[in-house]
Amino acid sequence: MPSLDRPAAKPRPVYLDLPRIRMPIPSVVSFLHRVTGALMLLFGIPLLLYAVSASLASRESWGALEAALAHPLAKLLLIAAAWAFLHHLCAGIRHLLLDVQVGVELAPARRSSVVVFVVSLALTLVVGMKLW
Amino acid sequence: MVTPRHAVGAHYGLRDWLVQRVTAVVMALYALLLAAIALVNGGIGYELWRALFAHGGFKIASFLTMVALLWHAWVGAREIFMDYVKPTGLRLMLQTTTIALLVAYLGWTIQILWGGK
Numbered sequence: 723m724p725s726l727d728r729p730a731a732k733p734r735p736v737y738l739d740l741p742r743i744r745m746p747i748p749s750v751v752s753f754l755h756r757v758t759g760a761l762m763l764l765f766g767i768p769l770l771l772y773a774v775s776a777s778l779a780s781r782e783s784w785g786a787l788e789a790a791l792a793h794p795l796a797k798l799l800l801i802a803a804a805w806a807f808l809h810h811l812c813a814g815i816r817h818l819l820l821d822v823q824v825g826v827e828l829a830p831a832r833r834s835s836v837v838v839f840v841v842s843l844a845l846t847l848v849v850g851m852k853l854w
Numbered sequence: 855m856v857t858p859r860h861a862v863g864a865h866y867g868l869r870d871w872l873v874q875r876v877t878a879v880v881m882a883l884y885a886l887l888l889a890a891i892a893l894v895n896g897g898i899g900y901e902l903w904r905a906l907f908a909h910g911g912f913k914i915a916s917f918l919t920m921v922a923l924l925w926h927a928w929v930g931a932r933e934i935f936m937d938y939v940k941p942t943g944l945r946l947m948l949q950t951t952t953i954a955l956l957v958a959y960l961g962w963t964i965q966i967l968w969g970g971k
Contacts, residue, residue, distance in 0.1 A: 738937050756934060763927045763952075767959055775966050777900075778907055784900045814878050821875070 751835040755813040758806040766803065797853050804849040808842040870929045877922035877929075884919040913967045920963040924956045 745753060776783045790796055816834050820826055825834045891906070892898050898906075906912050931952045939945040 740938070756930070759927070759930045760934060763931060767923070767927065771959060771962050771966065775962075777903060778966065778970070781900055784903075811882070818875060818878070 748831050748835040751813050751838050758810040801850045805846040808845045812838040812842045874929045877926040880922040
């Protein structure tokens, strides 16, 4: 009776030891979903608000913003931001599909993780080509 | 006597799960709206941008999307803190700071949308 060997109450909450976790592709997608989300919260929201504020203030500040974003370093940052957004969006759509029982088996779940990577990187490439 | 045990709690789990999805859909719709406006007009210049943000309906849509974004960010941040930040004091501090920051961002949003000259 294995159930008798089990302790009555498992120690909770469970904490995750990141370096000891082996990550197959779906969990890489999931991990990057979190990382991109955290980055957008930390840097994305304030930068977005700052940019929208500057873009609306006056024609001069719109022009200054445009000029600043034309700098190669700013373009690289924009491409990174686009990737973070697109990965988060694609991984989120995958999540919604999993919620309605689409692709929950192991093989389709792995395939859809690859699709998330491919689609988000391809769209990032499109954004990059538009910028340059 | 055996008291029946109900699996009840504060229902944060279900509510957060649902909030995360509803807010995501709101943001996706707003992004589609912006993309459609850019597509129809062949890009967005200063005049159109100003006109958009002068429109009451667009202000409301932008405000709702920001509320969705900030709420979404809160649910995500809370989840990350719960998973990786073990000391209760530190976690409480991080969560409090995050809430303060997000509410401040909402204030900034209102200022941008309705504080115009």
